[in-house]
Amino acid sequence: MKNNIHDLEEKFQARIDAGEKIEPKDWMPEKYRKTHIRQISQHAHSEIVGMLPEGNWITRAPSLRRKLGLLAKVQDEAGHGLYLYSAAETLGISRDQMFDQLHTGKAKYSSIFNYPTLSWADIGAIGWLVDGAAIINQVMLTRTSFGPYARAMVRICKEESFHQRQGYEIMLGLCRGTEEQKEMAQDALNRFWWPSLMMFGPKDEDSPNTEQSVKWKIKRKTNDELRQEFIDITVPQADFLGLKMPDPDLKWNEERGHYDFGEIDWDEFWQVVKGNGPCNKERLKARTDAWDEGAWVRDAANAYAEKQSLKKQSENNKKIAS
Ligand SMILES: [Fe+2]
Numbered sequence: 001m002k003n004n005i006h007d008l009e010e011k012f013q014a015r016i017d018a019g020e021k022i023e024p025k026d027w028m029p030e031k032y033r034k035t036h037i038r039q040i041s042q043h044a045h046s047e048i049v050g051m052l053p054e055g056n057w058i059t060r061a062p063s064l065r066r067k068l069g070l071l072a073k074v075q076d077e078a079g080h081g082l083y084l085y086s087a088a089e090t091l092g093i094s095r096d097q098m099f100d101q102l103h104t105g106k107a108k109y110s111s112i113f114n115y116p117t118l119s120w121a122d123i124g125a126i127g128w129l130v131d132g133a134a135i136i137n138q139v140m141l142t143r144t145s146f147g148p149y150a151r152a153m154v155r156i157c158k159e160e161s162f163h164q165r166q167g168y169e170i171m172l173g174l175c176r177g178t179e180e181q182k183e184m185a186q187d188a189l190n191r192f193w194w195p196s197l198m199m200f201g202p203k204d205e206d207s208p209n210t211e212q213s214v215k216w217k218i219k220r221k222t223n224d225e226l227r228q229e230f231i232d233i234t235v236p237q238a239d240f241l242g243l244k245m246p247d248p249d250l251k252w253n254e255e256r257g258h259y260d261f262g263e264i265d266w267d268e269f270w271q272v273v274k275g276n277g278p279c280n281k282e283r284l285k286a287r288t289d290a291w292d293e294g295a296w297v298r299d300a301a302n303a304y305a306e307k308q309s310l311k312k313q314s315e316n317n318k319k320i321a322s
């Protein structure tokens with residue numbers, strides 16, 4: 001039987017429909033490969049760039065306990081970035097190529113990290129809302145069709161849930177504190193609520209890739225379904241804190257069994273995606289500076305590796321000669 005491209009594609013889809021995982025050396029349609037390279041690398045970039053807004057507060061955390069928690073969280077995010085770069089590399093792109101795409105602005109990362117962290121309460125709001133939104137997305141991805149991506153997500157999700165809890169605990173501390181502390185928490189919620197909802201991407205009707213992604217089980221739920229799930233989970237948590245969601249249209253809809261909510265400012269969303277958010281330039285500069293300043297480390301590591309391989313070679317030659 002000849003394996004023309006049509007047969008291969010049919011077999012591939014049958015494997016996905018049967019719930020099998022696709023592994024790096026398996027045959028896959030070029031578009032599936034490319035979509036995954038884009039999605040996994042952009043996810044990796046988000047983890048790495050996401051360290052910046054929070055790293056900003058490590059030296060200013062209000063207590064040793066808070067500092068340790070934040071330090072551990074930011075380190076976790078670095079680890080997430082590294083697993084994900086490795087997963088993307090199995091599809092035939094190099095890490096240097098991915099960094100180049102990030103540094104030249106060709107690759108995107110999650111827009112939420114282009115907002116500034118103005119107060120300590122922002123660290124609470126980010127853990128609670130941003131990591132909370134990330135979990136909703138990533139729990140779905142533990143069952144995605146591409147094996148290395150799905151497996152990386154299992155560990156990442158466990159760590160994300162610690163991040164969400166520590167963020168919520170910061171909010172709880174502030175909300176049970178002084179009037180001023182509670183105001184700080186409310187202000188952080190006001191600024192981070194809408195950008196968190198934007199993390200799920202455009203509405204389904206404006207998201208042309210969703211259908212293909214669902215067919216390939218890259219995504220198992222649509223942007224709007226995930227966003228609704230996040231809102232339904234998060235509103236009661238805000239109530240428990242005694243905070244008010246900055247959305248006058250937010251109310252429980254008995255008939256739907258979900259919260260109704262107001263319209264997202266999609267102009268703002270697209271502006272930030274296009275690079276015009278409050279911190280886009282600052283974030284990119286931090287990454288390109290880190291790359292340039294790290295050049296000597298990469299050079300030293302390469303020189304050492306070369307020296308070691310020469311040494312091994314000459315030992316092998318000696319063994320053969322004796
Ligand atoms: Fe993460």
Ligand SMILES: [Fe+2]
Nearest residue numbers: 077131160163
């Ligand atoms: Fe996280």
